[in-house]
Amino acid sequence: MELFKNVFHKKTVHQAFEIERKFLVTYDVKPFAIGKIEIKQGYLSTDPARTVRIRITGTDAFITIKGASDETGTTRFEWESPIPMEEARSLLDLCLPHIIEKTRYIVELEDLVFEVDEFEGLNQGLVIAEVELTDPQQEIPIPEWLGEEVTNDTRYYNSYLSQHPFSTW
DSSP states (O other): OHHHHHHHSOOOEEEEEEEEEEEEEOSOOGGGOSEEEEEEEEEEEEETTEEEEEEEETTEEEEEEEEOOOTTSSEEEEEEEEOOHHHHHHHHHHSOSOOEEEEEEEEEETTEEEEEEEEOGGGTTOEEEEEEOSSTTOOOOOOTTEEEEOTTOGGGSHHHHHHSOGGGO
16 A cells, blocks of 8 residues: 555655656456546646646645657656645646546556556546556566557647547547
């Protein structure tokens, strides 16, 4: 359960590189989940070179700045810091349309944590699994519920989905 808390209650990250892979999900992973949380997030900037995100998860709120992805789509600069909930709500009102709403399910597999996002609203029907890695070349188990890898497909970035919802594809 400590791992579950750590996934949703990150400490301030000042300069870090996020390394992750993304996959479409082929069937329901809820029976495998150790927990879930509702997420609401919006974007102040969706410029691919520098996205600025406001996120509310339960009772916590964050501002996150991400840089451009490398050529493989796996690695990019990420800076995140907690902010007061009242400020997050005010900033969400300033965000570009459309606000992303999703339920995140946490699935542990071997020594990895898969974050499985089931989107709602205009992105309903889309389910994506992300796994954060320590190295871009890190081997990962591929469970049968993982479908096509979409790591380098920018259509599956949340910032893109906020401007081009899945229901409009």
